[in-house]
């Protein structure tokens with residue numbers, strides 16, 4: 001029996017899903033398909049934490065479809081071939097999917113679209129992931145934007161994004177063989193994922209629950225709370241957004257309607273939250289217009305930056321959360337245990353790695369890629385190039401975060417560091433961000449033995465700062481390119 005294929009990729013939801021909506025409107029039975037094709041992502045195949053999420057998200061999607069009488073068909077291998085086989089087996093007349101924006105996937109999908117059309121099969125792509133398509137926002141002179149504020153203003157001047165669509169009524173009746181989710185081997189063989197499972201609920205229901213909770217008691221204080229890692233001041237929606245378990249149109253519409261009777265402060269807070277959704281849009285805009293952005297500095301003179309010749313042992317200390325700077329170690333351990341790190345702390349750990357340790361930003365980007373459940377090519381590159389000072393609207397290189405001052409400012413009670421770095425939790429709050437500066441007796445009373453149960457700082461902050469600035473001087477006048 002003829003059918004229409006909905007090719008799920010990273011849009012694991014039934015509501016506000018234009019590809020699914022289009023399939024439902026066709027009137028044909030719908031065949032939901034997922035094809036595992038990590039090789040298509042080239043150098044940026046998903047990392048371990050991301051794979052963990054994908055496994056559970058697929059499980060949730062499969063369950064939701066099953067409740068509606070549809071079976072999610074799972075295949076693996078090159079997606080073009082898998083689709084061709086499915087079409088031959090089922091007589092499908094059309095394939096619908098929602099667009100992805102990673103350069104390697106754009107190339108793959110473009111080729112698949114031509115191949116399908118050449119074979120007389122309708123192939124239609126839709127927008128589920130963004131408020132504004134990256135190519136629709138242009139400066140007055142027709143170029144792409146490199147600064148966030150004018151980009152976001154330009155977005156707001158364009159046509160309003162469409163309202164999110166409700167879950168469509170799907171016609172069952174199409175089926176095909178496939179493998180199981182477990183066959184994809186996405187879960188780690190050594191089970192380090194306990195912390196992930198206790199912190200997250202992948203899937204559309206988990207996403208909706210997080211949004212509801214955030215709109216109930218988070219968004220009105222977001223502007224002040226968002227910079228404090230010790231409290232749940234942000235939405236925690238990033239992995240759900242990355243996997244398309246919720247879309248930005250849904251978040252925008254729900255946020256605006258939650259604010260109907262809000263006061264001015266709450267309104268301002270909500271705008272600040274929506275601007276962060278705007279940073280996600282900006283990241284996609286930059287990646288779309290600069291496909292080598294994940295690997296190459298946007299500001300070309302950074303290609304000549306004199307990085308440290310041998311990153312070890314600093315890199316390992318950083319990855320393990322054993323740098324001796326509690327705010328950095330707390331962030332790196334939060335990342336390892338939960339697959340997520342607070343945005344403020346991402347900036348602090350990044351600054352220590354790239355500036356004080358002079359280890360290339362791409363090295364930090366790779367570590368995040370493997371360990372973050374929200375690892376996203378666009379946002380991760382933007383974040384790391386922001387930290388390095390080489391990106392779009394980036395922090396200037398000479399602004400080097402001091403982890404002690406950052407800790408004192410954004411975690412004044414030291415409760416974030418005490419939670420993640422229990423070795424120093426016995427210290428009074430005022431010493432928790434610089435244990436090596438605490439008097440010997442205070443350390444003794446707190447059970448802190450520097451160099452034994454907690455490391456001394458792996459770099460000298462003042463000296464490494466000077467070295468970083470001197471290194472920056474070397475490239476200031478260069479035009480880049482080696």
Ligand SMILES: Cc1cc2nc3c(=O)[nH]c(=O)nc-3n(C[C@H](O)[C@H](O)[C@H](O)COP(=O)(O)OP(=O)(O)OC[C@H]3O[C@@H](n4cnc5c(N)ncnc54)[C@H](O)[C@@H]3O)c2cc1C
Pocket residue numbers: 226234235236237238239241242273276277278279280281283341342343344346347350368372374375376377379380381382383384386387
């Ligand atoms: C070095 C570095 C690496 C990063 N890597 C990633 C990554 O791989 N994936 C990722 O989603 N974000 C990344 N970010 C951005 C940001 O840290 C996370 O999006 C945010 O911490 C997610 O938490 P949340 O959902 O509670 O955010 P909220 O504060 O609740 O923000 C809401 C949403 O806005 C988006 N957002 C917020 N801040 C940013 C930002 N600076 N850039 C782009 N989008 C943003 C996210 O989708 C987020 O879910 C990175 C930032 C830095 C400094």
